[in-house]
Amino acid sequence: MSGQNWCNDPPSFILKVTGTRHIYDLKRVHVCSLELLDRICRHISWLDFGKLEGAGLYEAFHNAIKNGIVEFVKRAVKARSSLLYKYDKNGRNMFMSAVEFRQEKIFNLMYPLPDRAAIVSMVDKDKNTLLHMAGMLSPSAKLSHISGAALQMQRELQWFQEVERVINPMYKDNTNNDDETARQIFTRTHKDLAAAGEKWMKETATSSTVVGALIMTIMFTAAFTVPGGNNQETGIPILLNEKSFKIFIVSDAISLFAASTSVLMFLGILTSRYAEADFLRSLPTKLVIGLSSLFISIAAMMVTFCATVMIVMERRLEYVVPIILLVSVPVTLFMLLQFPLLVQIFRSTYGSGIFERKMKPWL
Numbered sequence: 001m002s003g004q005n006w007c008n009d010p011p012s013f014i015l016k017v018t019g020t021r022h023i024y025d026l027k028r029v030h031v032c033s034l035e036l037l038d039r040i041c042r043h044i045s046w047l048d049f050g051k052l053e054g055a056g057l058y059e060a061f062h063n064a065i066k067n068g069i070v071e072f073v074k075r076a077v078k079a080r081s082s083l084l085y086k087y088d089k090n091g092r093n094m095f096m097s098a099v100e101f102r103q104e105k106i107f108n109l110m111y112p113l114p115d116r117a118a119i120v121s122m123v124d125k126d127k128n129t130l131l132h133m134a135g136m137l138s139p140s141a142k143l144s145h146i147s148g149a150a151l152q153m154q155r156e157l158q159w160f161q162e163v164e165r166v167i168n169p170m171y172k173d174n175t176n177n178d179d180e181t182a183r184q185i186f187t188r189t190h191k192d193l194a195a196a197g198e199k200w201m202k203e204t205a206t207s208s209t210v211v212g213a214l215i216m217t218i219m220f221t222a223a224f225t226v227p228g229g230n231n232q233e234t235g236i237p238i239l240l241n242e243k244s245f246k247i248f249i250v251s252d253a254i255s256l257f258a259a260s261t262s263v264l265m266f267l268g269i270l271t272s273r274y275a276e277a278d279f280l281r282s283l284p285t286k287l288v289i290g291l292s293s294l295f296i297s298i299a300a301m302m303v304t305f306c307a308t309v310m311i312v313m314e315r316r317l318e319y320v321v322p323i324i325l326l327v328s329v330p331v332t333l334f335m336l337l338q339f340p341l342l343v344q345i346f347r348s349t350y351g352s353g354i355f356e357r358k359m360k361p362w363l
Contacts (some may be wrong), residue, residue, distance in 0.1 A: 010075055041079035056116040062088045068103040074362060077109075081363065084119065091125035092133070099133040102142045102320050104354040110166070112361040120167045127176045134163035135185035135194065147341060149196035150287075151348055153279040156193065158348075162281070174347060187276065198274045201283055205266040208294055212263040215297050219256040222304060223249075227311040232250055248307035256298035258293045265290035291342045298334055302327045 010363035044057055057076070061083055064072040073094065077083045086092060110116055120130050138159070144154045160182075164172060173181055180188075226249065265286045272278055272286075306324050313320055 018285070021108060034071065039076055041075045044076075045079040057278070058086060058088075061086070062094075062097060065094050065097045065103060065106050066101050068101075068105055070105040070109070072224055073106055074109065078363060083354060084113075084121065085122075087124075091123075092128075093119065093122055094125060095119060095131050096122070096128075099130055099159065102138045102159060104214045108356040108359050109362065110303055111359045113363065117168065118164070121171060121173075126178075127174070129171050129174050129176075130167055131145065131160070131163050131172060131174075131182035132176055132180075132185055134160045135182040135189065137189040143193075144346075147344060149193060149200045150198075150279055150283060151345065153190065153193050153197040153276075154284060154348060156186075157225065157280045158192060158353065194274070194276060194279070195313075197279055201269055201274075201287065204287070205269040208290060209263055209266040209270070212259045212266065212290075212294055212297065214257040214300060215301055216256060216263065219252050219259065219297075219301060219304070222308075223252055227308050240344070242311065244307050244310045246306055248311065251303040251307060255297045255304060258297035258300060262290045262293035262297060281349060284345050288342065288345050288349065291345075295338065295342075299331050302331055 044055070061073070061076055064076070077094075085093060085096065088097060092100065095110050098104075107168060110119065113119065123129050138152075138156055141156075146152045146155055162183075175181055176185075227245070269283060269286050269290065272283060274283075306320075306327055309323050310320055
């Protein structure tokens with residue numbers, strides 16, 4: 001459907017029946033906004049610099065960068081390619097501003113540019129390079145979307161590492177007007193965030209260690225107090241050949257070893273040195289392994305309990321089924337509370353990341 005149709009055609013009765021009128025209205029506003037933007041870009045393509053500044057294009061352009069409105073930025077640059085080199089009041093080009101405000105969609109536009117090397121080598125009026133921008137602390141609004149100070153610190157390190165990768169190595173140790181390198185700025189501005197990340201990691205590890213140690217104790221004790229008892233002469237469990245007993249032994253062993261693994265990982269977190277680089281991969285990896293092992297140990301512990309109930313109740317379904325349903329509650333609660341965090345840590349550490357290095361040419 002063309003932009004003209006979106007802007008003029010009223011919603012049909014189907015939208016009211018299906019309750020999708022709000023979605024349609026949002027889509028219509030978006031399409032009409034893009035059509036209006038295209039008309040503006042066609043108009044500015046032939047204006048001189050004085051008229052562009054008087055029309056407020058430059059201010060709108062840098063505001064779009066600040067807020068990550070990539071559609072506006074792309075269309076404006078296509079209309080006036082000189083905007084790639086246009087500075088703001090601080091002498092920063094569009095990609096320096098994108099790094100400063102952590103707008104990865106704008107930053108990704110840099111990868112397919114043929115003159116990328118010249119763009120990333122520019123400095124602002126304070127002689128800050130692109131890497132100095134990455135060394136500055138991210139705006140609080142951007143950090144608030146990431147749960148946990150440790151993951152926020154990880155994202156900041158990912159930005160610094162990526163910018164360090166794209167700039168010329170000879171500019172890495174450049175100093176600004178305050179005689180600071182980018183690394184020195186990063187350490188100074190992220191000192192409080194690193195301390196908060198350390199506190200968050202230690203609190204998470206401490207509480208999880210208590211749970212893991214408790215599970216270890218329970219499972220170790222259960223292995224020597226098997227249901228049904230042992231043969232007094234041989235010491236062999238009486239119900240050794242029962243399927244329920246085999247499930248009990250296997251799940252008990254899995255729970256014990258998984259809990260032991262989680263405790264060791266969390267102890268590794270507690271004894272880490274907490275250097276800046278550790279937040280990038282080392283600490284998140286330990287946390288992923290620890291939380292995953294803890295989840296496995298809790299699930300296996302519940303299976304052990306269910307197998308014990310089946311043995312004690314002699315497989316009476318009227319008792320066993322309700323108990324098994326109740327046992328699934330703590331496992332479900334743990335998944336609801338901790339699994340989203342586990343997924344987020346895994347994606348931020350091992351996922352494809354926020355940088356599109358293979359972006360197709362757009363200009």
